[in-house]
Amino acid sequence: MSSLRKTDLKxxxxxxxxxxxxxxxxxxxxxxxFWQLNIIVICINIIMSVSLNLIxxxxxQFSLGHAGFMAIGAYTGAVLSVNFHMPFIVGLIxxxxxxxxxxxxxxxxxMRLSGDYLAIATLGLGEIIRIVIMNVNYVGGAxxxxxxxxxxxxxxxxxxxxxxxFFIKNYVNSSFGRACVAIRExxxxxxxxxxxxxxxxxxxxxxxAGFAGVAGCLFAHTFYIVHPSSFTFLSxxxxxxxxxxxxxxxxxxxxxxxxxLTTISALLSDWPELRMSIYAVVLIALMFYRPQGLFGNIEIxxxxxxxxxxxxx
Amino acid sequence: MAIMLKLDxxxxxxxxxxxxxxxxxxxxxxxxxTLIGANGAGKSTTLRTVSGLLKPxxxxxxxxxxxxxxxxxHKIVEYGISQVPExxxxxxxxxxxxxxELGAYIRTDKNGIKSDLERVFKHFPRLAERKKQEAGTxxxxxxxxxxxxxxxxxxxxxxxxxxxxxGLAPLLIKEIFEIIKDINKAGTTILLVxxxxxxxxxxxxxxxxxxxxxxxxxxxxxxLSASEDxxxxxxxx
Numbered sequence: 001m002s003s004l005r006k007t008d009l010k011x012x013x014x015x016x017x018x019x020x021x022x023x024x025x026x027x028x029x030x031x032x033x034f035w036q037l038n039i040i041v042i043c044i045n046i047i048m049s050v051s052l053n054l055i056x057x058x059x060x061q062f063s064l065g066h067a068g069f070m071a072i073g074a075y076t077g078a079v080l081s082v083n084f085h086m087p088f089i090v091g092l093i094x095x096x097x098x099x100x101x102x103x104x105x106x107x108x109x110x111m112r113l114s115g116d117y118l119a120i121a122t123l124g125l126g127e128i129i130r131i132v133i134m135n136v137n138y139v140g141g142a143x144x145x146x147x148x149x150x151x152x153x154x155x156x157x158x159x160x161x162x163x164x165x166f167f168i169k170n171y172v173n174s175s176f177g178r179a180c181v182a183i184r185e186x187x188x189x190x191x192x193x194x195x196x197x198x199x200x201x202x203x204x205x206x207x208x209a210g211f212a213g214v215a216g217c218l219f220a221h222t223f224y225i226v227h228p229s230s231f232t233f234l235s236x237x238x239x240x241x242x243x244x245x246x247x248x249x250x251x252x253x254x255x256x257x258x259x260x261l262t263t264i265s266a267l268l269s270d271w272p273e274l275r276m277s278i279y280a281v282v283l284i285a286l287m288f289y290r291p292q293g294l295f296g297n298i299e300i301x302x303x304x305x306x307x308x309x310x311x312x313x
Numbered sequence: 314m315a316i317m318l319k320l321d322x323x324x325x326x327x328x329x330x331x332x333x334x335x336x337x338x339x340x341x342x343x344x345x346x347t348l349i350g351a352n353g354a355g356k357s358t359t360l361r362t363v364s365g366l367l368k369p370x371x372x373x374x375x376x377x378x379x380x381x382x383x384x385x386x387h388k389i390v391e392y393g394i395s396q397v398p399e400x401x402x403x404x405x406x407x408x409x410x411x412x413x414e415l416g417a418y419i420r421t422d423k424n425g426i427k428s429d430l431e432r433v434f435k436h437f438p439r440l441a442e443r444k445k446q447e448a449g450t451x452x453x454x455x456x457x458x459x460x461x462x463x464x465x466x467x468x469x470x471x472x473x474x475x476x477x478x479x480g481l482a483p484l485l486i487k488e489i490f491e492i493i494k495d496i497n498k499a500g501t502t503i504l505l506v507x508x509x510x511x512x513x514x515x516x517x518x519x520x521x522x523x524x525x526x527x528x529x530x531x532x533x534x535x536x537l538s539a540s541e542d543x544x545x546x547x548x549x550x
Binding site: 188189194195197 | 364366385386387390391395396398402403404405406407414415416418419463464467
């Protein structure tokens, strides 16, 4: 246990160094505004992919509606900031709670489904959320919700991301996480071992949805405007690709997946038609040569070379 | 001896198919009871109904004088019934040790878990040798041992075994059945479903013969294996 905390401490120190370097680059304006924005988007995408990994990778429940929960968080945060003049932190917390509650309500019936049926149901529900939002005039309808203060800066995005990553890391290393992995490996056996499978599936879905809501709130306060078209099933798919690419069941994998794919799409932003083709080629190559994803279900911090580098035992 | 498990007029349906038609049976404390019968007779269905993976439409199941029918499977584990599912269903990507730890999922008594782990390793020394190995890389026999060891980790008073001989070589089947006998001697009551009727009758105290969802014969295992009808139908002459 104490060795675990030691690695935690080291990870925090490394994260702080990364933060200091990036913040330095931003403050000194060595990074142009385009990349400053992209660093924030990377943080948001990491929250999305890590929280989706809890549902898809660890618990093995194939959800295709993650962008729907992001939309709930984005609009909740936006309404609180614009219409109620609430501080940003209140928006973040409320975004989590709202998305988690709706996640739980959706999870209760859908988590009884399995495989393809669950994928179709979550896909449909994600779209329903978006279409409902599109038809509510209070939040701007199809035109989008404008005038959101730009409260998200790099520090907010980074530290919220850090909190989410550590929360989910501790979740999957707890007995909750054990139950989730058992469900993924073999649901009947898990049930036969005394794991209340419905409870843990719904719980994972709720927590994952809640953090997608947090990511949505950060997203809304980054871009001044939120628009229903940002939360289509294509973006759900995008987050899924990050998870699959990094490795289902690896948090560091999801971080890498979000980082790599966001960077690629930023680099290729001048050639949008080329972007999707390259995306497709990268994915096909990945499925050919590394179907388990870049990291499989292994954390980079558990590799021997990393341990030696850190001087730990 | 005290009745431990009692099924009273159980009816189970798969959709419109009436799979179990009014089965009543009893298992006494300390016994090995076996259900034998042909393919599709409803042996595994009966077992899955006891463990809560299936729900009976009518009838009651009681365990140690408490009604357990209708309860979810994870609750039934807490009552002290543990199942080794058909086809083993181990957690393939986890290590042997992690599989065993999950078997003790509902328990919080650390010392009890530790002593049960030692007990499992005594029954299955090969699992101790392969503690850190991924369970999916074990041989079929070792996987069966792991599934049984995992079930024992919840410290059950009644162990349900579903086709432990499935897909195993004859020598290995003998070994597994010896271990089942040992587990029983150490105080765990066993309800065994088995296609290999010869093997099952040789270790059981009592047996029930199932045919298309009904019990057609029951009685002392030795008497049944000597009976002409049973020999003809299930023991190959």
